[in-house]
Amino acid sequence: MAIAVGAGWLYSVWVTLTGGGEVFHEAATVLASFVLLGHWFEMRARCGANEAIRTLLELAPPAAVVIRGGETVEIPTSEVQTGDLLAADILG
Structure with a gap:
């Protein structure tokens, strides 16, 4: 050019x-x-x-609630892995 x-x-x-x-x-x-x-x-x-x-x-939220081994665990979102089952609070 x-x-x-x-x-x-x-x-x-x-x-x-x-x-x-x-x-x-x-x-x-x-x-x-x-x-x-x-x-x-x-x-x-x-x-x-x-x-x-x-x-x-x-x-983005700082933490996520994940279901691992039948229990809900709160972890930092940076530690969420592929295949994790996330718990959602649909009622707010």
Whole structure:
């Protein structure tokens, strides 16, 4: 991308200095502007997504109630393993 914009701009400068042909200053500028604008939109979306994930992680409870060996045990959520049977309080 940078090579294409740079080549167009350098060609335009050369043509301007030698006095012949068409110049592409505006094309190089518009192309670079669109790329930078797209990058800015991407960064805004990425920051918004990161903030949403951070908010969701804050909603996770610190502990979970697991049924192991017929007994309910409260453990940190980081210790919950695949296959654990979780107890849910549906009445609130």
